[in-house]
Amino acid sequence: MPTPTLPDGDVVTLPRARSHSPLARAWWRDAVIYQVYVRSFRDTDGDGVGDLAGVREQLHHVRQLGADGVWLNPFYVSPQHDHGYDIADHCAVDPVYGDLAEFDRLVTDCRLLGLKLVLDVVPNHCSSEHPWFRKALANGPGSPERARFHFADGRGEAGELPPNNWRAMFGGPAWSRVTEADGRPGQWYLHLFTPEQPDFNWRNPDVAAHFEEVLRFWLDRGVDGFRIDVAAGLFKHPELPDSADPDVDERTRDSVNPLAWNQPEVHGIWRRWRAICEEYTARDGHQRLLVGEASVPTPAEQALYVRPDELHQAFFFHLLHAPWDLAHFHRVIDDAVRDIAATGSTVTWVLNNHDQVRTVSRFAGEDPASGPARAAAAALLMLALPGAAYIYQGEELGLPEVLDLPDGLITDPIFRRTGSRTGIRDGCRIPLPWSGTEAPYGFSPHGSPTAPWLPQPASFAAHTAERQRSDAGSVYHLYRTALQLRRELPQLGEGTLRWLETPPGVLAFVRGEGLVCAVNFGDTPAPAPVAGPPLLSSGPCGEGVLPPATAAWWIGPTAAERI
Ligand code: GLC
Numbered sequence: 351m352p353t354p355t356l357p358d359g360d361v362v363t364l365p366r367a368r369s370h371s372p373l374a375r376a377w378w379r380d381a382v383i384y385q386v387y388v389r390s391f392r393d394t395d396g397d398g399v400g401d402l403a404g405v406r407e408q409l410h411h412v413r414q415l416g417a418d419g420v421w422l423n424p425f426y427v428s429p430q431h432d433h434g435y436d437i438a439d440h441c442a443v444d445p446v447y448g449d450l451a452e453f454d455r456l457v458t459d460c461r462l463l464g465l466k467l468v469l470d471v472v473p474n475h476c477s478s479e480h481p482w483f484r485k486a487l488a489n490g491p492g493s494p495e496r497a498r499f500h501f502a503d504g505r506g507e508a509g510e511l512p513p514n515n516w517r518a519m520f521g522g523p524a525w526s527r528v529t530e531a532d533g534r535p536g537q538w539y540l541h542l543f544t545p546e547q548p549d550f551n552w553r554n555p556d557v558a559a560h561f562e563e564v565l566r567f568w569l570d571r572g573v574d575g576f577r578i579d580v581a582a583g584l585f586k587h588p589e590l591p592d593s594a595d596p597d598v599d600e601r602t603r604d605s606v607n608p609l610a611w612n613q614p615e616v617h618g619i620w621r622r623w624r625a626i627c628e629e630y631t632a633r634d635g636h637q638r639l640l641v642g643e644a645s646v647p648t649p650a651e652q653a654l655y656v657r658p659d660e661l662h663q664a665f666f667f668h669l670l671h672a673p674w675d676l677a678h679f680h681r682v683i684d685d686a687v688r689d690i691a692a693t694g695s696t697v698t699w700v701l702n703n704h705d706q707v708r709t710v711s712r713f714a715g716e717d718p719a720s721g722p723a724r725a726a727a728a729a730l731l732m733l734a735l736p737g738a739a740y741i742y743q744g745e746e747l748g749l750p751e752v753l754d755l756p757d758g759l760i761t762d763p764i765f766r767r768t769g770s771r772t773g774i775r776d777g778c779r780i781p782l783p784w785s786g787t788e789a790p791y792g793f794s795p796h797g798s799p800t801a802p803w804l805p806q807p808a809s810f811a812a813h814t815a816e817r818q819r820s821d822a823g824s825v826y827h828l829y830r831t832a833l834q835l836r837r838e839l840p841q842l843g844e845g846t847l848r849w850l851e852t853p854p855g856v857l858a859f860v861r862g863e864g865l866v867c868a869v870n871f872g873d874t875p876a877p878a879p880v881a882g883p884p885l886l887s888s889g890p891c892g893e894g895v896l897p898p899a900t901a902a903w904w905i906g907p908t909a910a911e912r913i
Pocket of ligand 1: 432436543579580643704705
């Protein structure tokens with residue numbers, strides 16, 4: 351195969367050759383996947399919303415960065431109440447993003463560039479405009495169509511109270527009441543997110559059968575795997591009893607109700623989905639990936655989701671929620687490596703995604719100026735850990751969270767449902783800055799009639815991909831070099847991790863034979879664990895000293911080993 355040349359003349363290094371033998375190490379075990387939030391990636395038709403053609407156009411950016419593949423957030427037919435996580439047709443592309451022909455071209459492009467393609471699948475709920483839900487509304491209580499969802503009569507004299515006291519993730523009660531065909535208030539239906547996202551009843555066999563068809567539809571089109579939304583959801587306690595949590599009414603966003611999440615039956619579904627993936631692998635030797643968004647309280651519980659016959663990976667969210675704190679990082683890394691390794695899988699690290707405040711702002715604490723250095727240090731730490739990693743678009747450009755969007759521009763249903771800005775997600779979903787010095791920074795074509803769906807701040811001028819590519823000291827080049835080293839150095843990716851004794855404020859470990867990673871979480875310079883210049887550092891770093899809020903990689907014996 352000829353070496354592809356990218357648009358700006360940069361020659362691509364093809365991925366490490368990986369054998370199709372079942373005995374070979376599976377590609378996903380230490381893959382780095384780049385998350386594309388399609389809506390905010392690149393808009394080719396000037397409507398202010400990203401599209402699949404835009405993903406194709408900028409795929410070379412992902413390839414040049416050195417990622418192994420892309421995960422696309424949902425682009426299916428949707429009324430967009432939760433930006434695509436409310437799906438009305440799981441097997442069609444929403445016209446705002448393109449069509450199936452464009453999707454097929456994207457599959458081809460990914461193949462040509464050696465990138466894996468991972469799609470989002472959303473099995474816990476659908477859109478209230480999904481044909482099944484419309485039929486359920488039309489056909490009334492007791493109908494087989496209602497049995498595909500959780501419909502129940504209300505409590506109180508006239509059924510005016512919800513069937514139980516559960517709260518929704520995005521605020522308010524987890525139940526909404528419908529108006530029946532005769533115009534009177536009728537049954538209630540369960541939605542763990544917004545009322546526009548009714549939960550499927552996974553105890554109904556139609557639901558499992560439908561999703562098997564959905565998986566096969568996309569596998570047959572050539573995708574390499576799926577990111578599973580809310581993978582600890584799907585099944586609810588069969589009797590839908592009240593939560594006994596005394597704080598249940600106080601909590602506006604209930605993500606911990608043990609009656610609504612993490613039910614044992616869900617593992618049977620993941621075993622079935624894994625078997626479907628294995629069926630495809632048996633045909634062509636190529637492994638398909640299932641990566642779950644399984645938000646469960648502990649790494650030990652998460653380990654259950656990645657047992658050898660279940661999901662290949664589950665996002666390890668404990669770093670996504672970690673403060674800039676050495677003890678916290680140390681503990682969650684230790685727990686993850688121990689618990690997940692015991693399953694035979696690898697840890698799937700993630701620092702940013704489309705639901706969380708970006709690390710540049712999250713790690714800044716009281717001092718916004720400290721954010722960029724800490725975020726870069728955390729990235730270098732993550733990329734040195736054993737296992738796989740996910741990078742969220744814009745992370746490689748050092749984008750901050752946009753925290754000052756006016757109320758009137760906020761689109762996140764969390765804001766609408768809770769009336770609070772806490773946890774809203776628009777700020778990490780601002781359209782990417784590609785080039786130029788003013789909005790839309792190459793996100794939409796020059797002179798587009800419609801502005802980007804969320805406004806880009808003036809500060810994005812310093813973060814454009816164009817500018818970062820030409821600056822050897824940029825965050826982009828840090829990520830790019832780190833990913834290149836991950837491909838080249840056998841110590842990185844899968845393998846062992848051994849903690850080092852360190853001075854206060856420093857976290858350090860050795861990977862395999864002699865790759866040392868150290869991070870200075872403190873506010874003062876610390877002695878470096880290895881003599882000589884680092885191989886790579888997240889900020890200026892000379893010999894022998896590790897500056898504050900800096901991470902570095904070295905090859906060589908540690909100071910302790912030299913003695
Ligand atoms: C997941 C997605 C989030 C979405 C929610 C409901 O948590 O990451 O963006 O709003 O599920 O589908």
